[in-house]
Amino acid sequence: MSELSVNHLLGIKYLKKEDIDLIFKTADHFKEVINRPIKKVPSLRDITIANLFFENSTRTRLSFELAEKRLSADVINFSAASSSVKKGETLIDTVNNILAMKVDMVVMRHPNPGAGIFLSKHVDASIINAGDGTHEHPTQALLDSYSIREKLGEVAGKKILIVGDIMHSRVALSNIFALKLQGAEVKVCGPKTLIPKHIESLGVSVETNLRKALEWCDVANMLRVQNERMEMSYFPTTREYTQQFGLNKEILDSLNKEIVVMHPGPINRGVEITSDVADSKQAIILEQVQNGVAVRMAVIYLLASKINR
């Protein structure tokens, strides 16, 4: 297969296994490109991409912008904080106004789940979801799987543990979809209050004891506690959370195998992961960031090739 089955990247839920394989195969080529002396290809010189960020972001936004520029696309940036959204403009109006300036593709982050899907039904452009509330963050899940594939050879059959605030994490949900699709085993770990009910229906298992979970896994993906999305208290204190679910060197060294440690960022050092673990050889956090650019280039390139001229 040399074409994606979708016209937008709204979530991993809408992808097929073949789509992920194609994205990874294409990302391999782009990874070679971004390690050249001149890290740029002219493929998308007739494409204009708008980055709409209705929610804060550093890594994802820079990563998308760099990926777009490496493909020679024209890029416009928009952040809600300094726009007419504050004056009461609706999402569709904002986007249609931007599309009136002949934009071919929209990369959007929005605090409301489903914002990307809503937009794809109402505007005529290719949409990439860069995170919609607590719903999905597909490119993060793709780059996480890509990094696992790079580190361990393949994703299928591997045991992946996701630790932390599963309830509020779009990274967790997208990762679960992506990993299951590729045939990995997935376990989630965290305070019971932060694990959604019926999560087993997605084919994942639940473990509330971090040590037991770590002993089971090949890869541990440590997530941040999303305090900004919590309208109530889910655990007594941050200190107690760290004691039970924080990953430190001591527990890591006491395991009888060497596991791979991942983190999607931003890291709260000393909370979900200690500095010595985050900076250790077992952590592939910075590889994830580098792979992010290659994977996003692949997604943009493949979606752009489906835009009608």
Added chain:
Amino acid sequence: MSQKVLLNSKEINIILRRLACQLVENHPNFENTVIVGIQPRGVFLANRIIQLLEEEYGIKNIEYGQLDITFYRDDFRRSEKPLEANKTKIDFIVEDKQVIFIDDVLYTGRSIRAALTAIQSFGRPNEIELLTLIDRRFSRHLPIQPDYNGRQVDAINDEQVKVHWKEVQGEDAVYLLPTSKTILETKPQKTDSK
């Protein structure tokens, strides 16, 4: 389907030896010369040429890379079929080097134009030359000519030139076969050399 044999195994063998000989004439010891095979089909020809240079002329350690031009093509989103990339493997810098591009069939010249852009990502070469097995003259869209050429062919646009390699199809041969015009128009260089 009626297909005509343009070159048989023996003829290809003679031509490859001549091309290798011509290369050595201009690049006696390959000190500052690098060979770049154009993906996907040029790589087979490049491998053969390098094998001859090593075996017949004793030239060792030739710097050799494989260049994929997919992301540099000028027909992105213009062709019916999506373009599929191949591996680029160039682990040297071409700055101030003599570069020899190797491709199997030269048709419209657009692949070579893309390759000329692509190679700039690896530095500024001193000079670039082009070696092809088949030159389909009279069908060029761009002012590009080979410096080393196996055989000139007068094929009309509706026809297809197909190169077979022992490593892939089990025989060395070049065929001329009629094809539908639509395929040629959408993806000339690729279908050309399939």
